[in-house]
Amino acid sequence: MYKNKLARRVKQMENGELAGLMGLIDRDDIISFAGGIPDECIFPHEQLCEITESLFEKLGSKVFQYSSTEGNRELREYLVDFLAERGIKTSFDELIITTGSQQGLDLVSKIFIDPGDIVFTEKPGYVGGIGAIKSYEAELIGIDMESDGINVEQLETELKRCSFEGRKAKFIYLVPDYSNPSGIRLSLEKRIRILELAEEYDFYILEDTPYSELTYYHETIPYIKALDKNRRVILMGTFSKFFIPGLRVAWICAEKELIDVFSRAKQNADLASNSFGQFLLTEAGRRGLLDEQLQRVLPYYKERMEAMDRALNKYMPEEVSWFDVKGGFFYWLKLPSNVTGRELFRKAIERRVAFVTGNSFFPVDSDGDNYIRLSFSKTPVDDIDKGIERLAGLIRDF
Amino acid sequence: MYKNKLARRVKQMENGELAGLMGLIDRDDIISFAGGIPDECIFPHEQLCEITESLFEKLGSKVFQYSSTEGNRELREYLVDFLAERGIKTSFDELIITTGSQQGLDLVSKIFIDPGDIVFTEKPGYVGGIGAIKSYEAELIGIDMESDGINVEQLETELKRCSFEGRKAKFIYLVPDYSNPSGIRLSLEKRIRILELAEEYDFYILEDTPYSELTYYHETIPYIKALDKNRRVILMGTFSKFFIPGLRVAWICAEKELIDVFSRAKQNADLASNSFGQFLLTEAGRRGLLDEQLQRVLPYYKERMEAMDRALNKYMPEEVSWFDVKGGFFYWLKLPSNVTGRELFRKAIERRVAFVTGNSFFPVDSDGDNYIRLSFSKTPVDDIDKGIERLAGLIRDF
Numbered sequence A, B: 001m002y003k004n005k006l007a008r009r010v011k012q013m014e015n016g017e018l019a020g021l022m023g024l025i026d027r028d029d030i031i032s033f034a035g036g037i038p039d040e041c042i043f044p045h046e047q048l049c050e051i052t053e054s055l056f057e058k059l060g061s062k063v064f065q066y067s068s069t070e071g072n073r074e075l076r077e078y079l080v081d082f083l084a085e086r087g088i089k090t091s092f093d094e095l096i097i098t099t100g101s102q103q104g105l106d107l108v109s110k111i112f113i114d115p116g117d118i119v120f121t122e123k124p125g126y127v128g129g130i131g132a133i134k135s136y137e138a139e140l141i142g143i144d145m146e147s148d149g150i151n152v153e154q155l156e157t158e159l160k161r162c163s164f165e166g167r168k169a170k171f172i173y174l175v176p177d178y179s180n181p182s183g184i185r186l187s188l189e190k191r192i193r194i195l196e197l198a199e200e201y202d203f204y205i206l207e208d209t210p211y212s213e214l215t216y217y218h219e220t221i222p223y224i225k226a227l228d229k230n231r232r233v234i235l236m237g238t239f240s241k242f243f244i245p246g247l248r249v250a251w252i253c254a255e256k257e258l259i260d261v262f263s264r265a266k267q268n269a270d271l272a273s274n275s276f277g278q279f280l281l282t283e284a285g286r287r288g289l290l291d292e293q294l295q296r297v298l299p300y301y302k303e304r305m306e307a308m309d310r311a312l313n314k315y316m317p318e319e320v321s322w323f324d325v326k327g328g329f330f331y332w333l334k335l336p337s338n339v340t341g342r343e344l345f346r347k348a349i350e351r352r353v354a355f356v357t358g359n360s361f362f363p364v365d366s367d368g369d370n371y372i373r374l375s376f377s378k379t380p381v382d383d384i385d386k387g388i389e390r391l392a393g394l395i396r397d398f
Helices: A008-013 A016-022 A045-064 A073-084 A100-112 A127-135 A152-164 A188-201 A256-270 A275-286 A289-315 A341-350 A381-397 B008-013 B016-022 B045-064 B073-084 B100-112 B127-135 B152-164 B188-201 B256-270 B275-286 B289-315 B341-350 B381-397
Strands: A095-098 A118-123 A139-146 A169-174 A204-208 A233-238 A250-253 A330-334 A371-375 B095-098 B118-123 B139-146 B169-174 B204-208 B233-238 B250-253 B330-334 B371-375
Touching (some): A008 B100, A008 B256, A045 A275, A073 A250, A095 A100, A100 A204, A100 A233, A100 A250, A100 B256, A118 A127, A127 A139, A188 A204, A256 B100, A275 A289, A289 A381, A341 A381, B008 B127, B118 B127, B139 B152, B169 B188, B289 B330, B289 B381, B341 B371, B341 B381
Parallel strands (some): A169 A204, B118 B169, B169 B204
Antiparallel strands (some): A330 A371, B095 B250
């Protein structure tokens, strides 16, 4: 009965395969490179308990009352300082708190995209971004990734083509730092060039920065937003990867007029984000715990990244290739041409090792057949070695 | 720059006036009947602190890790029992946790509505429902409220008209129990009739039940879902009004195939709801605190409702009328024909009393000029008397 009633956009929301695979990867007996989420073993549990207790005492029942739609003012003021340290001058009313960055992706898509509108993104790119953008029926055009970020010549060619057809892009969606799934960082030169193109062809840059703080060799490349002189950048950030994800608290930073539109859209989407999470993060920021925690997680994840790098170099056959990684959570592997990610996955599960197949990271699903994503964030060093050895053996068997 | 890039649907999201008014109503020196939110003074603070502490101990850092998209399984199992007590037989996989009921409204609208699709709702009806539905560009048709719920003859006439035009409604949005803003409860006869019409004209019923538990004279009318033999009802429920709202945890109950579609839509919307809130509610349910709290809030809000009833009868001029109220948070007042809600609001603020003007509760904004909504949930009994006296004086002055 329901099928003939669904909106057209639901056709763009199919990801049954991924959900099906995901069911398998949480089994305890499996070495999983699938999750791509932070490791709860490193969460600052003691301090979070302490802060919670002090909030209950200090704020009483306010902790459980509705928040405003724009979010806790003190938290937004903390973020103003956080961004100032990163070269971005802003004010609290240029920020809105979102229910995770995924909500940011949804709100940006909702307020900009009419069916058929053009949006650009990385190819491969973040599955949640692709999902949100496609769910509003955009024409999503993927731009190939190179070792220093998207191919800007290709972007320009596409922009020219669109312009020739009398069409404009609404925005480009980028994860410039250690992108998911490629692990690639966008070079300074390309950041500057993309800003120039945004000005020339009149589109927004949606800069999503979940991994920007997770830079294991302290490479400093400024946020695109920090280079932005013409308000071309809508910046999204989150506490989920370097701090804790379960609170579902993230933020968008943009010109005030746009924040007002986001606020109206958020009112329709979930009224407000959860209050406890906002109070907790505000206090964690005030006490310096966010900075402190960042210093704790950097060596923790770096060790795992290096373990994966070593294992890949040691075990993988020559026909397998990957990009160099210096931050974030991911390696992106190109398999030999006779091996598809889906086939490998089925065999890997039998050998009790898991990962994510490449297809979901492409605007057009069938493009990613030869790729897989490996995450090292949740896997202990010994398991990383064991798991990669098993995987390499399976690839050789093909 | 941003204006020429916004999606068409943003035009449907304008509510600048309401937001502007809302800025005024949280001042301490004002007697406010505006909020329509539960009173944090009655939240079970001590017990919530205790539960939190025990969760931190029992679950450790899992409390701060991502949840699944469908939500905590134990919480859904608790809801199965909760609904069974209310005559609704369901199972955990017919439930999905949402980030507040507002997200439920957004997801239902997103998966069903293509631009121009017909949706019915109460007139006056909940502003957040109207907002979500309009934001997906539905043609929203309001059905007049009578003292026992929507006018079902009018609904049938509209259904016939649509059918004659070759168009079908996707769903009707109802708050059957003590609706916001009217305070009206839908009669059993009308519930049955609407189910028949849903079958005859092939549409869904979106049953939103934030106030269903807040029945101050223990009137028992079954949920529409409990009368539903043909899976016509999508049921939404929340802990926000009778327990605490700041966690942003609510739920949708529907056939499994629809839950799968909601799950894909939610993945794009915010990945998952916050984990802490879900764990806290699960444990509160398990310990019987939800039931206990319901017994505490019923006399608390009933006293305020009766105070408002007394004050209205005592002070209001004869030309002001309202529906009888037996549950929920609201009174809906029709003003004398020479008084508009907006004019009254401006004078009321000067006299330090606030409410919400009627316009935002109508699909077409200009329809509510002569109405105002009064909420008694956050206002102490003495202030209710004082505030209504002031308001009545102002109305007489016109």
